[in-house]
Amino acid sequence: MKYHKIPDETIKRMPMYLRAFSILKTQNQETISSQQLAERLHLNPPQIRKDLSYFGAFGTRGIGYPVSSTAEQIRSILKLDVSQQAVLVGAGRLGTAIASYPGFSMFGFDIAAIFDNDNNKIGKTIGKNLVENVAEIVTLKARNIRLAILAVPANAAQGCADALIDAGIKGILNLSPCYLNVPKRVKVITIDIAMELGILPYYI
Amino acid sequence: MKYHKIPDETIKRMPMYLRAFSILKTQNQETISSQQLAERLHLNPPQIRKDLSYFGAFGTRGIGYPVSSTAEQIRSILKLDVSQQAVLVGAGRLGTAIASYPGFSMFGFDIAAIFDNDNNKIGKTIGKNLVENVAEIVTLKARNIRLAILAVPANAAQGCADALIDAGIKGILNLSPCYLNVPKRVKVITIDIAMELGILPYYI
């Protein structure tokens, strides 16, 4: 494909493809056609082909996509081929669940530090990490960590985000139900679980 | 506005509007213009006006939208004006966090029951609910509950979904990283937290 801006929607689907190819690899399937993959993911085959072709020609005509090498390609496109360190801020209910969730490792994520401002939580161990004082966020500067997961109450989210960005964080997964004001160079993805649930009754 | 199919994207934004109007109400602000609201939510003013106008003319020209009555209108549109009962399946790390989260009440949600298949968890109390055996899901038929939150491992999700649908559930918020196969009348919203995180490194 000649020069094309890669659609945001395509990027959003890439981790889904990566997960699918990773699972296929554990099942020792060597190739998969866009048709088969589309059935698994409930998409249209041309959608998948177009998405992948934005990044090059990974498939073999008449055969399909080689599972193992395509997985590696996608991993590299998403920069998940190197282990990505992330910090967690907020060791509350949701933060604790996330800190002990093993599922992030499939994408190469590693929770490298946890911060909270509650003295009852600071010093406790969650998974392999000790909960540190939020004041220690500044020390991230030296550690070259670029990703953060925010699981603090909504009214504390902006303040924490500012501190994180100040400490060199470039991407934030925000779980609080609020908009974060950040410089353009910082990418924020917000997941508001209650809001998603709020959509359901309309449809039923 | 004459007859128009309401865009899905508009529906997705409605809970965000509801949250904003609810907060404004607690701050005793009586009216808000699309301009002001757009600044808060980081949208464009015409976007908000068009979204709201799909459902009727709520605003006053020259003034803006009356906070209190518009909040009520949106609540009614989303069918959140009556308390919506929901059940939770999976009382693990994430399920426990959700069961004890007070934030759902802003949208009128109420966790009415919790199910698990682990004998160590069945019988325990989380929030105001006793954890019941998954086998009891059938009893939901009699209780007229239509919403469910699924927080079980991915390989158990489809089975639980089938049981829930069989018991009369019409909408599912699925937190497992997998596609759920359901009849067309059932609405599923899937949130895959790890996948969302997987998007970040690409942009940074």
Add this chain to the structure above:
DNA sequence: TTGTGGTTGTGCTCACAATCACAAGCAAAC
């Protein structure tokens, strides 16, 4: 070497959503 079945890669078309621009309309002041 050539033919065949099957699947990819992609230009084109269509559908949908975001944005714009402005007429319509209300409130408050005079």
Add this chain to the structure above:
DNA sequence: GTTTGCTTGTGATTGTGAGCACAACCACAA
């Protein structure tokens, strides 16, 4: 009353992504 200032509601326009159809291509068999 009438005028002024401001904001809504909406047709028209633009932008973006999804879907389709088919040419290009590969592997393999004969």
